[in-house]
Amino acid sequence: MSEPVIKCENVYKIFGANAEKMLKDSNGNVDAKTFQENGCIVGVNNASFEVSKGEMLVVMGLSGSGKSTLLRCISRLTDATGGKIFIEGHDLLQLNNKDLIDLRRNKMGMVFQSFALLPHKTVVENIAFPLQIKGVKTEESISKAVDMVKLVGLDGRENYFPRELSGGQQQRVGIARSLAVEPDIWFLDEPFSALDPLIRKEMQDEFLRLQEKLQKTIMFITHDFDEALKLADRIAIMKDGIIEQLDTPANIVLNPATEYVRKFTEEVPREKVLIIEDVMDKTKDNLGDLKVSKDEIIENVAEKILTQEKSVAVVDSNNNTIGSINPAKIINTVFGGRKNNN
């Protein structure tokens, strides 16, 4: 595997007057309670992970869990108190101001929860802004911005001001702006949290469509577990600054690592999240005629499987049988004893 695009090693972010000294004294064993007693607040506690090229890592957590702080450490909007962060192999914390600005101008894009559009600029001007900051000529930047407007489906609203747009439209502008410089790394900080449920779903689909096309390396922050399941390649669940579990959506649903994670997974409709491969048996005996692909989401094929009497063959993309699944397993997955599922 090639080098990870984002790599974090034991990242800490602690707010407070003598945070650095306290971190040093603690030898990496940071206990939020003792820190709080000394006037320090732990934002991120010992985060280590990697994100590889084209992967989407969703960081999920409730408010105050440190997820936004983690993102700000990686974009260096705030300096991490301890640990190391590498962006494409370069030590982020060692970059001087000029290199950091260069990195942001060319490699990074970010979308914000409150959209953070410049109120005095129109849609195209907002989108062209990062280009103009880079020094691209006005004409060129505007024509590029117009392309981006089309990409996010805002044609005809180029000259609107942010205040004249709905929330969903404003976030489209935010997305277009973050993509204007064609960054490799894309940060999204709760981009859809401020939107209505219907618009949110629409934007999620739109976002997946974009990602299919663009294949960026993404860190996506959300407090919505369903959203995380829907979008993520991998999910990191955070609580009190600590990453409780980092795994694929299926593994998190099937094997919650802690009691905290389990609480989230309890209400999740498994059939909508899991694919056949996640629940199939390895045995290939006693198969019926029906074959299902291992990548199908259970919900889509459940009815077919449940009408069979025999087990159903599971095939891979080359139509080779790699396992089987029987109706009882489906019923067990969907309705079965959730508390003791393994």
Place this chain on the structure above:
Amino acid sequence: MEFFKKYPKTFQWLFLLIVFFALCFAIEVPETYKFIRGQAEFVKDPNQSSYVFLGKEVRYYAFDVFWRLPPLLGWLPIWINDSLFFLMNEWMPIEVWNEDTQEFKSRPLVLQISRNITAFMTFLIQLIREILLGGLETIVAFSSWDWIDKNPWAELPGLPWTIVAAGATLLSYKLSGKGLALFAGLTMVYISIFGQWKPSMQTLSFILVAAPLSFIFGLGLGIAAFKSKRVEKALYPILLVMQTMPQYAVLVPALVLFGVGDHAAVIITMVVAVPPMILLTILGLRAVPPEVIEAGRMSGCNNFQLMFKVLIPTARRDILIGVNQVIMVCFSMAVISAFIGAKGLGFNLLLALNQLNIGLALEAGLCISLIAILLDKMSLAWANKQEDYFGNLTFFQRNKNLLFFAATVVIGLLLAYIGTFLFKGTFNYLFEIPHNKGISTADFWNKGVDWIFETFFVYIKAFNTWLIQEVLQPMRALYLRMPAIATIVLVVGAGYLIGGVRSALVVCALTLFIAFSPWWDRALVTAYMATFGVIVSCIIGFTVGTLCFQNKKSAKFMLGVCDIFQTFPSFVYLIPVMMLFGITDTSVLIAVIVYATIPATRYTIEGLRSVPAGLHDAATMSGVNKFQRLTKIEFPLAFPHMMLGINQTIVFALFMVIIGAFIGTEDLGQYILKALSDKKGAGIGLTLGICVAFIALIFDNLIRAYVQKRKKHLGID
């Protein structure tokens, strides 16, 4: 007893009032006490006591310390004065090369700096003035008098009024559209045909220097304060005092430092206009959402780009209010600085007021107000201008306005040239209409005033007499009857009850400063006039504001009216009241009331507007009627914001009371005005100004403490 436990605050206030009145009745008025009028305080009198501090002798009439505190700070004005004199004339002499005599000359540092600033300002003003009106000093500055004698063609001819008028109209059209263009055109034509061209252009040249400089300094200092806590902490107290200091008071020290003339006026204007600009810049920058800043950073902005492309444009709303304030202050100073020799409309206005030529004053005042409104609207339109990237424009379309302007310049010059033949031997009306050759409606107004006076004399006189004898005199007497100790107890007690120990200490320090100054009596008179003005203004403002709030359209209309009224320079308010009431305290008070009603009305409407719509609906659904909703829901919630209005009302009222000294009142303003013509007035003027500022700050402190507590209590922030 149950009652006291339930309302401990009421009990405390009652107790405070009882102590206050007990003190008032217990302390007799000393037999020797009398209000010192005019210059009497400078008369040497064997009954006076005296002491010497820092080598300055202070003479005063000694009273019982409970009645009036001794002027322990009496030495301060003299000391400030002597220090200023020392700074200007003796401190740190440096060698300066003198161009004319070709030798080094010794000169104090501060004097040299002040001379340099003066020369720079004068050059800027002259440059703009000569572009507009013609002249040769700018050319001389780049060459020499000898050169100009040999080359008389090089004198700047000045622009014909037709070109300036057309230019202003075109610019307005480009910035905002037909409406503003029409307004600009009419304003310019009015100015010209009423023969106000020259003074207007003089005022304009002064403002075109003062306003941009104030803006730049205000913005710069605001940014510095935003970036550094230390700068902010150092600036804040100065800003507070400067904001509440009457503009008059700054005149005198500036006179000493920079002499007489337009340049000094520019500097004073900056001193007055920069503080609000700084405050609003800080306020605006603070209010920028952190995510917008992060978005800027993530777009790869360096610090400079972040400040000028993200922060400042996003904070535009507040910064524009700052610009509006700067322009307002500039025009109001354009009048006030006529006292120290600034030329232009202000000078004409003061002259006309002095001669009681109300008609002329009205015309000049209207000119100032119109230009003020025009500049205000133009700066607003400029800031809100939108660029069009998609119109596929031809060269002509793109440069339409420039081409039009070029054409008008040619036409204007041609007209002016034709004019030299047309008006041979008289004045070239197509070039400039001289001051006394324009149309004037002054006679009409003067006759109108005379008519009003003759017709309604009896009623006006009766009202005047009634007001003075039945209301003002007794109120003034009551204020003066307060023993100093009682006043201090009342104010400090109020501070403690409202804002706790901290507030009490601040208020106590401010009050003691005034009490230890030689002008306690004057401060009381100032306070009485301001109190009267504020009470009436608040009653009017709250009523009008509440009534207008009932209807969206009328509320918007009223806010617009407030905007326009606020743009008038404060002196303009004196014109109509003098028309009606002549030179009396009544005139001043009515001007005070009109002027101070503006913020009272504005804040009432804005406060009521800020009540959340949800509560409005909730109240309606609980079945309240309109009146109940107003008294039970809207007033309590809007009250904190309305209190800030009272705060502004007090500052406005104090300003007008001080300006009212021009008509002749016996308050602190009278002494400030006197200090203007006094060689040693700088220290006195400054100390008096600080006294007025402190009166405002006492109320400011109390009101802010109250508002903060109330807001916390109501959970709105």
